[in-house]
Amino acid sequence: MKAIVYSSTGGSDVLEFVDRPVPQPGPGAVRVRVEVSGVNHSDWKAREFGHRGGALMYPEVVPHHDGGGVIDAVGDGVDPSRVGQRVWVWEAAYKRPHGTAAEYTIVPSGNAVPLPDGLSFDVGASLGLRAVAAHRCLLAGQNGPSRLGPGALAGCTVLVAGGAGGVGQAAIQLATWSGAFVIATVSSAEKAKLALAAGAAHTVDYRSDTVVSDIRALAPGGVDLIVEAASTVNIDIDMEILAPLGTVASYGTEGTNELTFPTRLAIGRNLRFQFVMVMTMPTADKDLASADITAAAAAGAITVGEQAGLPLHRFPLHRTGEAHDAVQAGIVGKVLVDIGASTP
Template sequence: MTRANRAIVHTEFGDASVLRELTREVTDPGPGEVRVRVAVSGVNPTDWKQRTGATATSDVPAGGAVPNQDGAGVVDAVGPGVRGLAEGDRVWLMLAAYQRPGSGTAQQYTVVPAERAVPLPDGVGFAAGACLGVPALTAHRALTVHDGAPARLAPGALAGVNVLVAGGAGAVGNAAIQLAVWAGASVVATVSGPEKAALARAAGAGRVVRYTDPDAAEQVRDAFPGGADVVVEVAAAHNAELNLAVLRPGGTIAVYANDGRGGPLALDVRRNMVLNARYQFVLLYTVRPEALADGAAAVNDALAGGGLRFGADAGVPLHVYSLPETAAAHAAVESGAVGKVLIEVDPDI
């Protein structure tokens, strides 16, 4: 008997109004794949950017595309050749829709390569699982690209390392703060105002600085007299001057976004040479599989050990929508909702 799959689909690029709920047929996993019954889907900026076509590398397929890279649920079927996962396993998903436009998590059932489904630690809920993926793995990558960095974070792995997190109230910024603190680093975060400062402190930042303050660099240097070893950067152009003012010689600026406030990133070659600065650009889609696996393992260790938490008390307010409200969820992220936007796909799991 054919089972129905409620899915959110768009057949063209555009604003959130292009998203429609359809009923599709549940498909079986092929070799190396698993089918997951999705409990919660997570929405990230990358999802609405792909929906608009801003970051698309090809046209929307004829059958339409299902949005959202992140989610969590239960393995419903296992394809030939899969090892380490079984029917009934609780998992969180990463890069579900990457090069697979029909496999996004805004649907009841999705089929993904087995390596994109990661066992969810005991005691960790599906909502937390759907908060991982893009934010947590991006943060892990940004924290493991400096000179002498460990491949996988663990308690003590960043002992003695000074980390500056730009945009400490954002989803990636929050994950970077939590993971860096869990790994033993000293952390300063920059934010725009008092409400976001409270969120960055809740995440565990030892000091929070308003980047709009005229003496922002002096405040960071007060916390890090020798300079920042690593900058986790969300606004590369806007923060370029601040970063050069606080980076230690040989330090690394890990850039995962450029929010457009400062225009294109222009580098002062001489000043960067004097610092022996390293710029590492981070885009999860093209990170090596081995690094993704290391990140997933570290994220799970942090989850299990209480080093990575979600909710307002951890600096990540959760905003929950139903599957039919997916367009509203996308619009919320696109308009800059602070915290994490989730879609409750199947509350019966």
């Protein structure tokens, strides 16, 4: 099979386009013939910095967690009827050497989630980590629902920081589907258009000197839940706009490594801070996220493309290095790798 691999940390030049044997699924696992692979920030970071201490967990790694494809083989303990099933794949490269930047990948059966009829592999490859992170953030609010769905967030004001980003776009779509009033912060008119296309009711320029008053004008009683991409940078703004019993759900690491906030104010308002790392979430929460995200996608609530606020950028497999560079450079939208276009 054609695959992208790396055997040392470094820049995108460590990625190699190679031929490898087709892997075989073990007990509880499935093999997926990958059609489209999705690229996340975690993919280039893992390639550049490795695991803790800078080492790789395996002598050779096939990158990428997310993808869309078809199950073509199953291991012991997996229902054989799953062969031929269209699926969206996520967390493929977490503690495993076989990511989705290859013609075939091996994942636990639960990480190959049935893709609803009528949805493209582009949608499937664009769900994964970003949608699971968004889902986890949206369930972090105090006295909030136990799962997402129509009406689940009715009466809740949600602020999505970085509404034109990948997680931000998914958070807007999932929150809107669940009935929330959604405000998104952005840094340009172009990004405002994308956040509005995703379903935000309003956008605010977070670089403006009046960002706090602009948000307060839209949410006089304060914001109930903030889906935060950069808590260390935005903490002062967040503290000014949170309603009593409000929550900051932070999934990003932008800015410094230390978060400082006024504890007296936080205690006085009974505020909550929830930090989100998808890979280390409990299994039950991951399963719940998979189910809710699939339901939202089936209902047409999660879509991709510029008209949905998430422009797509495509690369063939042998140009995966360029795909990584685009994500690292902060390209707006979702970067996809077409596995079928694997021959240079």
